[in-house]
Amino acid sequence: MITAQMNERLTRVGPGTPCGELMRRYWIPFLPFAQLLENPVRKVRILGEDLVVYRDRSGTLGLIGDRCLHRLVDMQFGIPDECGLRCPYHGWLYDETGACTDRPMEAATRFSGKMKAYPVQELGGLVFAYMGPSPAPALPRWDLFVWPNAIRQIAVNTIDCNWLQCQENTGDPTHSAWAHGHLFKYVLEREGRLEERTASENHTIHTRMNWAKGIKDLYAKQTRYGMEKGVIYSKELGADSDRVDRHSTVIFPFYTQTGKTGSPRSEYQIRVPIDDTHTLHICYQTYAAPPGIEAPRQDVIPWYEPPMWDEKGQPILDFVLAQDAIVWVAQGPITDRTQETLGRTDIPIVLLRRQLDEQIGRVERGEAPMNVFEGESPEIIFGSGQEPEGWNQPDWAERQIVLTQSFRKLYHKGLAVDDADRYGPALDIVKDLHRRIDEAEISARTSA
Ligand code: FES
Ligand SMILES: [Fe+2]
Incomplete structure (x- = not known):
């Protein structure tokens, strides 16, 4: 439980709000580039601000205010020019700095107006x-x-709720057993598809339900770029063994990574605040090929929108992302955290909130918050804080790295149906890649 003031502090993202000011210190992903190839002018809303993003005819990207300075026409209907975007009404032209660089029928008068631009x-x-x-x-x-x-x-x-609900899911390793285990099972039971869908021992349901058995405690600690957390299991309490399971990597402020970098399937889940009560959820999915196997070249990285609701307006609940989305929305537009009852399993969430509060404090004191990089970015930054072991080594197949360490590598055997990936435009080439990885491993094992 936190106070009402703290809840406001951590959730509101408009200009001038504590969390909104923190968010404005980061580069915020807000659109697949491929969408600009389909339509070079698009209206977007980021941190409560209405904006128009465009790609002009010379390929320059701009993000400017959504209203023409002349008579406030919505610039989403604008015309891309060689350098900038023209208003569709009288042709005023704006460049990527927001400067009005041409007013076709006002040549006789001077004007130095500028609109908002980022x-x-x-x-x-x-x-x-x-x-x-x-x-x-x-x-x-x-x-x-x-x-x-x-x-x-x-x-x-x-997603129709505040961003922090989505991000708190990241500090919640135990929800998997229910939202992706028991709920999943219940949904398939009601649809009469349980046997057919979960026949494979690789199905998510089997592993997830096991995650609930024998939990003794949770742990969480700050890391260089975010947070590490996991579950401590006890044999005495019913777990298969005494062990500690580390869960997904968290990159402050709004990234979570599932699957290891370089593995056949890994993903960033990015929770971008559209405004106080809407979140743009981005699943950035990568399917890496190990050395010796070549992934097909993609000229454009494709995008898709996994459906969350059926034609009757009912939630679709038979894949992992949709199960997450429904429970986030079901917490309310901005969940009232003064009313909650936290347990031991919420330890990482408490840390996540404390970290957010601390980083907001840094901005308030005029200091740079974490994960703000001066100058040039390193060529590659590992969000986990370390280069993933084994994935990029030439002897991966002999060492059975993929086989033993990958959570999801069997899309060619039907595993993709568990998650949003099943709707993805790249699925066929992913299946082919996974088949080739599988074959290479099998042949390494048989020749060993
Ligand atoms: S309203 Fe935009 S140019 Fe007139
Ligand atoms: Fe989840």
Whole structure:
């Protein structure tokens, strides 16, 4: 439980709010670049601000206010020019700094008006905005955006609740047993598809339900870029063994990584605040090929929107992302944390909130918060704080690295149906890649 003031402090993201000011210190991913190839002018809402992003005819990206300075026409209907975006009404032209550089029928009068504009950059098929004070820091090259020899696809959804509910899910390793285990099972039972869908021992349901057995405690600690957390199991309490399971990597402020970098399937889940009560959820999915196997080249990283609701308006609940999304929305537009009852399993969430509060405090004191990089970004930044072991070694197949360490490598055997990936445009080439990885491992094992 936290106070009402603290709840406001951690959740509101508009200009001038404590969390909003923190968010404005980061490069914020807000659009798959591929969407600009389909339509070069798009309206977007980021941190409660209505903006228009465009790609002009020379390829420059701009992110400007959504209203023409003349008579306030919505610039989402604008016309891309050689350098900038023209208003569709009388042709006023704006460049990526927001400067009005041409007023076709007002040549006789001088004008030096400027509208709101923010720097934008593209990395790994995503468009990022920086909405904070100048100068903009470096756009961090987090590992999944730049890891070589991989297939990628980007899933985007608008979730109708505050961003922090989605991000708190990251500090919640135990929800898997229920939201992705028992709930999943219940949904399939009601649909009469339980046997058919979960026949494979690789199905998520089997492993997830096991995660609930024998939990003794949770742990969480701050790391260089975010947080590490996991579950401590006890044999005495019913677990298979006494052990500690580390869970997904957290990169402050809004990234979570599932799957190891360089593995056949890893993903950033990025929770971008659209405004106080809407979140852009981005699943940035990478399917890496180990050395000796070549992933097919992608000229454009494709995007998709996994459906969350059926034609009757009922939630779709038979894949992992949709199960997460429904429980986030079901906590309310901005969950009232003064009313909650936390348990031991919420230890990482308490740390996550404390870390957020501390970083907001840094900005309030005029200091740079964590994960703001001056100058150039390193070529690659490993969010876990260390280079992943084994994945990039030439003897991966002999060492059975993929076989033993990958959570999801068997998409060619039907595993993709568990999650949003099943709707992804790159799925067929991923299945082919996984089949080739599987074959290489089998042949290494049989020749060993
Ligand atoms: S309203 Fe935009 S140019 Fe007139
Ligand atoms: Fe989940």
